[in-house]
Amino acid sequence: MKIKRMKKYIGGQLGYDNLISPKSNLLKNTQLFTNGRSALFFILKNIKSKINKVYVPSYLCESILQPIKKLGIKFIFYEIRNNLNFKIPKEKKSAIIILNYFGLENRSVENISNDYKKNIYYIYDCTHNIFNKYDNFKVFNKKNIFRFASIRKYIPFPVGAICNLDYVNLKKIKKKNKKILKIFNKLINKNKYFNNSKKNIFYENQLLNEQDRYKLYENRTIFKNKLPEDIENKIKKYNLKRILFIRNNNYNFLKKKLEKKVKIVSKNTCYPLYLTIFLIKDNKKKVFNYLSKQGIFSVNLWPIPKEVNRNNFKYTFALNKMLISFPIDHRYNLKDMEYMASNILKSLKL
């Protein structure tokens, strides 16, 4: 497939920025983990002896299953309906993982709390709504249920996640820890790869058929150590406000351009990760291919893990077919959004 050369590509993983920034301390009181799955690992480890199963939503990012499998806990899927609503399971001696979808608030999540007598524990993945504009981490830090979020999805850094557990005793990191160096080297290699424009095209093109190639450069390790102090300090001092401000402007601009003709799913009460839409026609592949040719790489949240049974969870597969997400992060400006909006509108007619 021929890809039109553009000055700038839109999409792909965030790059690696050295995070030097004098201000901003939104995360100053939180304990940091390497990634979301490590935070979830520690929550589950904390309650493992009290539960015999974990309920997980049928519509989810596969990485949620990784720590559950690693701890050897049985898991059962519960249904997410095609409007992204769900009924929260409740059973003695179990943990229930709940995902926030695209910043949409779900009333039933507000009314739950852990039951320590019956050993019912709720774990809310707040990756999509962590930067709620109105409460500044107040709800996140409440102890009625467990919460975690992968914040590295917002910042150009390969590590960073938080949870509301009281401080977890993580092993101290040895100087020059090889595993963490590997994570950083992977990202530095990825940067080199992306800086080579020919490979950039080749690489992104591969994504059309092989979503998994993306993961080559990703930090997927469950990391049981503390983050090195210098890295932790860098993340805590990162100017989140600056990048969230750009995200906000990009979202609002793109929404305005699309909203009359497109059903927008994500809400901007929390600087969402993407602008996500519902397709009206079953044309996701066509949309994806057309946009890729214009140098715009949309996002498929999420490829359904093989453990989810197609016959039992039809809505989940329907969601995967109809939802498509577009990058709005700080790498882009309003001109990029304008370019993306006009191409999205063209692609939807295919």
Ligand SMILES: Cc1ncc(COP(=O)(O)O)c(C=O)c1O
């Ligand atoms: C909603 C959601 N939660 C959690 C995770 C896991 O986060 P991490 O990749 O930092 O382990 C992902 C990963 O892609 C995700 O999409």
